[in-house]
Amino acid sequence: MAVTTPLPSSEYPLPGAMNPGLTTSEAARRLLESGRNEIRREAARPRWRLFLDQFRSPMIALLIAASVASFLMGERADAIAIGIIVVLNALVGFAQEFKAEQAMQALRSMTAPRARVLRDGYPIDLPAAEIVPGDVLLLEAGDIVAADAQLLEAYSLATSEAPLTGESAPVDKSIRPTPEGTPLAQRTDRVFMGTAVSRGTGTAVVTATGMRTELGQIAHLLASAEDTETPLQQRLNRVTQALLIVCGGIVLLVAALGLLRGMGWLPVLLSSISLAVAAVPEGLPAVVTIALALGVRRMASRHALVRRLQAVETLGSATVVCTDKTGTLTTGSMAVRELWGSDEEALLRTAASCCDASLGPEGKEGTGDPTELALLRAALERGIQREQIERENPRVAVQPFDSERKRMSVLRADGVLSVKGAPEVLLSRCTSGTEGALAKAEAMASRGLRVLAVARGSGPEEERLQLLGLMGMADPPRPEAIEAVAAARAAGIRTVMITGDHPVTALAIGRELGIVREGDDPSELIHARVTAEEKLRIVRRWKERGEVVAMTGDGVNDAPALREAHIGIAMGRTGTEVTREAADIVLTDDNFATIVAAIREGRAIYENIRKTLVYLLVGNVGELLLMVIALLMGQPLPLVPLQLLWINLMTDSLPALALVMDPARLELLQAPPRRPDEPMLGGAQWRTIFAAGALEAAVVLGVFLWADPAAHLERARSLAFSTLVFAELLRSFIARSSTRIFWEVGVFTNRVLLGVILVSVLIQGALYEIPAVRTLFELVPLPWNEMVLMFALGLIPVTALELAKLVRRWIRLRRAG
Incomplete structure (x- = not known):
């Protein structure tokens, strides 16, 4: 047991000397029996678990399978590249969630680190975790209650129970027992763990500690609450399942075509797996993670700490x-919302004269009852300060507020008595100023205001008072x-x-x-x-x-x-x-x-992820159609596996990462929320994917056939490769919006994308100039005029898609008009 420090007995008089508290030996025995007075906290996830959790995605599983298949096929460059993507994606997710966990550790604090109790007849200070049932708590304003307890004494005692019940106003306490089954917010004879003493003093015998307290019982409910899979996870999982079906279908189709044409089983297997790998958007996991990570960063600037990326x-x-x-x-603090009385300055001065609370510097914060702090702030706005009243006109006698009297009075040196309290109590003691007061008090209460009546009189007796007015208070x-x-x-x-x-x-x-x-x-x-x-x-x-x-x-x-x-x-x-x-x-x-603000950010992230997914899948569909149609026509494959991987990783994934950085549209919050059952990709998106993919495939296949692959296969593949790369890079500009033309969106509103496209075009040209790289990718040198021609041919799908947007807009306008 930790060392405890006896407090001066004069500071806390024993409660009638009737209950000296537990003996040290008995307290030690009960601590062993009941356990420490602590709420069990959810353990932070270990680092290894955080890292492994990043791989719990069907898309990641699909990529790992593709990497293993590529390795077994001997395509080790492909396997390593896919593996790097998977690991980088996991590292980004791990870094974000680990940083959030660390931030949460910094936010942790004990509910009540220490408490004052009676032991062996003496008040002592000890760690709250060592409180046991039967201990007598000594309570005063500012304390955090260390355990659930039954009150023995209460002197103007009130506690703030907002963390437990949500009740914003302090709850007045008394020793009068409440019936069994009384709602928690109305158990005025008890104090509860985690609540704060806002005013008064008292003593209470501990009835429950740790997980057996009301706070602990609520913590138990956490076990019955279930973590819910997020809508994004559900939608992406459905997309992944669709891709798995597509990949399986492609493998079977190509295998059947190959076998029918008399190809050997090994070439058939290699071709099938190459196409299946081409169908997988390798950049998607990284795109989603980066999009969410950007959202986390933006949210942090908006005063929100994100613990889980998907959130x-x-x-x-x-x-x-x-x-x-x-x-x-x-605002979380009481404020005077309404005054009623013929002389508001006299009303506020008398109210400030009848207070025990004290404001902090410049009227901020302060100590004491929240209601008194509110009226002191209202008085300060009129230049009335309680400290000045105390100096100029000292107190002679005080009758404190309690739950029985429901009023407080202060007699000062000039003989004036200041009184404040509940209208139903104070009005009956007033002989003037009460006309219309009762109706006004009821009207204020009906608007949710907490009403105080303020009066003054002469001498110590709270009789024959003059009502100065009413004050309506609330948490605004x-x-x-x-x-x-x-x-x-x-x-x-x-x-x-x-x-x-x-x-x-x-x-x-x-x-x-x-x-x-x-x-x-x-x-x-x-x-x-x-x-x-x-x-x-x-x-x-x-x-x-x-x-x-x-x-x-x-x-x-x-x-x-x-x-x-x-x-x-x-x-x-x-x-x-x-x-x-x-x-x-x-x-x-x-x-x-x-x-x-976070909802708007979340909608922007979803919109960016969806349009990026469409962009990626258009490229994958175009590649698949190109390869499958070439096989059906009896032609050689227009692209080799490493060229496919280059397109997927560099000319797809890099623009995709830039696309998710698009700024949020201002009108995002003017649209209704997405339906919970709405798929990530609806009919409109799939039509765009297949139409744009088919258009790209047609242009590239035309270039491939024009180049005569039977006579010059490597040259035909080189031309087809560049045409497809340029077409996909240029398409990223128009992928930013499904309804607006690219200049309406603004070319310079996403400078990262602009930079990525320029750099990618330069790198693509460099592939043909470096002999070792050219050999690796099975390319032949191309003159600059052919490269320019391929760039121009890459504009054909982009131009057609932009014209389609204008046609759809014209049709909508015609229908609306």
């Missing part, structure tokens, strides 16, 4: 965002959250508020934020007074409807729902460690507007 795109697929209220949609919405909710609605995304707050308060904030509008069903979009189990059920219900669900939260009670959702988003500033570990993304600014 960025998944957020772009979201159709429902379930969000906590306090601190995410609201973030201004940027209102805009973000509107942007989400415009993007077809439903915002669902899930909070532990009072239903009236939740609905009022929901209407102010624009979550609930005319014609909406509030029961669908606002859920108040919910428990951790209910949050989990709400997320599951939305998922059962086929929605892609994002869930945000900061409290431990949010963690199971975060794990269950397609994407979990935790608050980095106010969030608990358990919540952050359950999340895919951690917001460092706790701001709902950041989520909407």
